[in-house]
Amino acid sequence: MPLQSRVQNPILHPLLFIFQVIQFVLDKLLSPTPPSPKARLGRPRIAVIGGGITGVTSAAHCIGHGCDVQIFEAGKEENIGGIWSRVNNTSSLQIHSLMYRFHPSVNWQQGYPDKHQILSQVRQLWKRYRLDERTVFETPVTSARQDPETKKWTINDDAETHGQFDGIICAIGTCGEPKVPHMPGMDSFQGEIHHSSQLTGKAAKGKTLIIIGGGASAVESLEFAVEEGAAQVYVLARSEKWIIPRNPVVNMLLALNIFGQETWFSWIPEFFLRKLFYRELEDIAPPSDKKGLFTDTPMVNSEVMNQIRSGKVKWLRCDIEGFAENGVKINRRKKGTNPNDQGQTEEIGGDMVVMATGYERPKLDFLPKECLEGDYKPPNWYLQTFPPQFPSVSAINCTYMNGIGSVGNWHIGIYTRLLLVFLLDDRTRPYPFWMKRWIDMTSLLKERSPVGPFEFFTYLELMWWFFFCIAINPFRWKWAFFVFFGLGEYLPMKVVAAEDRLRNRLQAREAEEQGTMVNGVHHVREEDIRGRTMRIVT
Ligand SMILES: Cc1cc2nc3c(=O)[nH]c(=O)nc-3n(C[C@H](O)[C@H](O)[C@H](O)COP(=O)(O)OP(=O)(O)OC[C@H]3O[C@@H](n4cnc5c(N)ncnc54)[C@H](O)[C@@H]3O)c2cc1C
Ligand SMILES: NC(=O)c1ccc[n+]([C@@H]2O[C@H](COP(=O)([O-])OP(=O)(O)OC[C@H]3O[C@@H](n4cnc5c(N)ncnc54)[C@H](OP(=O)(O)O)[C@@H]3O)[C@@H](O)[C@H]2O)c1
Numbered sequence: 001m002p003l004q005s006r007v008q009n010p011i012l013h014p015l016l017f018i019f020q021v022i023q024f025v026l027d028k029l030l031s032p033t034p035p036s037p038k039a040r041l042g043r044p045r046i047a048v049i050g051g052g053i054t055g056v057t058s059a060a061h062c063i064g065h066g067c068d069v070q071i072f073e074a075g076k077e078e079n080i081g082g083i084w085s086r087v088n089n090t091s092s093l094q095i096h097s098l099m100y101r102f103h104p105s106v107n108w109q110q111g112y113p114d115k116h117q118i119l120s121q122v123r124q125l126w127k128r129y130r131l132d133e134r135t136v137f138e139t140p141v142t143s144a145r146q147d148p149e150t151k152k153w154t155i156n157d158d159a160e161t162h163g164q165f166d167g168i169i170c171a172i173g174t175c176g177e178p179k180v181p182h183m184p185g186m187d188s189f190q191g192e193i194h195h196s197s198q199l200t201g202k203a204a205k206g207k208t209l210i211i212i213g214g215g216a217s218a219v220e221s222l223e224f225a226v227e228e229g230a231a232q233v234y235v236l237a238r239s240e241k242w243i244i245p246r247n248p249v250v251n252m253l254l255a256l257n258i259f260g261q262e263t264w265f266s267w268i269p270e271f272f273l274r275k276l277f278y279r280e281l282e283d284i285a286p287p288s289d290k291k292g293l294f295t296d297t298p299m300v301n302s303e304v305m306n307q308i309r310s311g312k313v314k315w316l317r318c319d320i321e322g323f324a325e326n327g328v329k330i331n332r333r334k335k336g337t338n339p340n341d342q343g344q345t346e347e348i349g350g351d352m353v354v355m356a357t358g359y360e361r362p363k364l365d366f367l368p369k370e371c372l373e374g375d376y377k378p379p380n381w382y383l384q385t386f387p388p389q390f391p392s393v394s395a396i397n398c399t400y401m402n403g404i405g406s407v408g409n410w411h412i413g414i415y416t417r418l419l420l421v422f423l424l425d426d427r428t429r430p431y432p433f434w435m436k437r438w439i440d441m442t443s444l445l446k447e448r449s450p451v452g453p454f455e456f457f458t459y460l461e462l463m464w465w466f467f468f469c470i471a472i473n474p475f476r477w478k479w480a481f482f483v484f485f486g487l488g489e490y491l492p493m494k495v496v497a498a499e500d501r502l503r504n505r506l507q508a509r510e511a512e513e514q515g516t517m518v519n520g521v522h523h524v525r526e527e528d529i530r531g532r533t534m535r536i537v538t
Contacts, residue, residue: 016110019098023107030104030486032064034129041068044166044423047155048072049141049366052082053408054397055171056122057102058416060129062169065489067420070162071131072155074140081122083175083359084115089200090224091115094216094300095406096248099255099459102408104486112246136162141366144168146390153392167423169416170367170395175359184322189353191326196221196356204228210328210348211235212320213356219243219301221354226307233313234348236320236330238339240286242298243305245277251300254293255405260461261449262292269293281308284315287336294458295451297402318343328353364395379454380443382435383465385415391429394419402451405459414466417483425496427475438469475499 035041044067048059051073059069079085092115093100097108105128106121113121126132139156146153152164178195186193194202196217209225211218214237225233244250254269270293278285307313318330319339327350333343364371364378371377371387378399381387385394396415397407422429430438442465446453470476470483478492 027105042066046167047165048169050171051080052173053102053122056126057412058169059131060125061413061416063129071135072139072141073137076137081119084118087197099406100408144366167392172362172398176362177360179358179360180355186323189323191351193353196354199224204230206231207351208232209352210350211354211356216299218356219299219304221356235315236318242293244298246302255459257458258460260457261446262294266292384454388432388435391422401455403457421479
């Protein structure tokens with residue numbers, strides 16, 4: 001099993017060479033300047049909860065724009081990189097790394113990097129932006145409270161140790177502890193049982209492996225089994241999910257469905273997938289009347305089809321009835337049936353069972369409870385990440401349920417910069433009333449979606465949300481370039497200062513006219529402006 005990544009020489013691979021040149025240019029153009037060692041960072045001060053790719057990336061953006069940050073990570077230092085630090089050595093990206101450039105400075109050396117390359121990129125980013133000096137480990141966040149007067153946030157009720165914060169980025173991910181449901185007879189099984197994330201070092205050669213689950217981890221476990229020389233592999237899938245080819249063009253085309261839901265035209269990609277990709281294996285594709293392509297995160301893998309065709313892997317639609325001494329008892333069902341419908345009882349013999357049954361979802365219950373109750377609870381938040389009651393909170397990549405695109409992409413920077421803009425420029429800040437109306441509007445637009453309006457989205461739909469958010473409020477226009485590309489924050493800051501001066505003059509004149517001018521109004525506003533800085537003061 002390789003512990004070191006296999007890196008290709010870009011000179012020998014022209015496409016890879018072009019990819020590297022593009023990455024070099026993007027880094028030079030779009031990466032914010034890392035802080036110098038003696039940098040004193042300005043406001044807003046942001047608490048970032050979670051040290052995975054989302055937390056590290058958003059913190060790097062904040063600090064790169066001169067804002068102070070503190071990362072709170074529940075795990076140890078070795079867990080920087082989040083879920084990637086806790087999976088198998090053989091785990092790798094399923095989606096092309098072109099869509100996993102979580103920060104402009106990321107430099108991929110191959111199309112489908114493995115765990116080690118991903119972790120190394122996250123750690124480089126963490127160090128480059130001096131986030132190692134601003135991370136506390138083994139500090140799970142259990143509460144985040146906002147002072148109703150000052151609007152400052154306190155983490156874990158400990159302002160003395162951590163100080164106070166103007167905003168919060170929740171980056172706790174969607175994959176927490178491995179989920180291993182207890183099944184009848186499990187204790188009597190004579191073979192080994194492992195969760196899909198704990199396969200490093202496990203011997204599979206010549207064995208029959210039974211994989212329970214039909215998601216991305218099941219596919220990854222299947223690849224592990226084949227690579228390790230397993231004699232036979234069974235995948236026991238309770239419900240069908242779409243599998244799409246590992247082809248960046250196909251993946252990007254699917255992510256371009258701007259409606260973010262099933263449409264009249266969804267049959268077109270489904271038809272081509274069935275005829276050109278599944279072909280004679282159409283039986284394992286979800287029936288179109290049950291699960292459309294734009295309702296659930298598809299699995300991105302081409303190899304699985306080849307393995308099923310070779311007969312080495314058998315993909316069975318079934319419910320698990322329990323474990324036997326030498327295998328697993330299943331209720332095998334026909335296509336079109338639902339879980340627990342009447343099927344045929346069978347026993348599948350095996351030496352090792354892999355529980356590819358997913359992960360527990362980390363909870364956002366440290367946030368004020370009004371964010372998590374009623375009609376506007378995650379994922380039904382403004383732009384899916386801002387709780388309508390608190391525009392100073394952005395929960396990036398941890399409220400989503402399903403989608404086509406990629407978790408580690410451009411949007412992490414966009415969401416982070418939107419939060420900074422809301423904090424820096426109060427005229428851009430959305431009102432709870434309008435945030436809720438946006439959620440209502442999107443729900444109406446997606447009324448016909450078979451899943452909830454925010455339970456599935458595509459990447460282009462996400463871009464439309466951002467575009468709408470900027471376009472709807474003229475005070476946000478000046479920030480557009482900054483929000484989308486992270487460039488040119490100085491000009492809007494100057495405009496904000498000019499707007500404030502104008503507002504103060506008008507207020508002062510109004511007060512003078514009314515004979516109620518309060519001494520120092522002007523002075524206070526100027527101070528206010530100076531307090532909002534995105535520059536690093538060295
Ligand atoms: C094997 C595997 C392969 C994957 N491949 C892809 C892929 O190809 N494409 C893709 O888009 N996605 C993929 N994913 C999904 C993956 O979850 C995301 O890509 C991404 O790594 C998520 O990063 P994150 O920082 O948002 O969350 P995580 O990596 O889960 O990090 C969250 C961090 O927050 C910490 N934390 C949680 N709660 C608290 C708390 N209360 N206080 C303090 N800290 C806390 C955790 O300890 C963790 O370190 C894959 C996932 C797995 C498991
Ligand atoms: N390289 C990659 O891209 C990659 C690799 C691994 C994981 N991931 C990501 O990580 C996340 C988690 O993926 P995952 O595959 O680990 O989890 P998952 O998507 O939640 O899939 C879990 C699977 O286990 C099944 N299952 C759960 N409990 C079961 C039970 N009691 N009996 C029978 N079947 C049961 C589920 O069936 P139901 O669907 O019927 O509930 C589902 O098929 C996803 O976001 C995924 O995209 C990505």
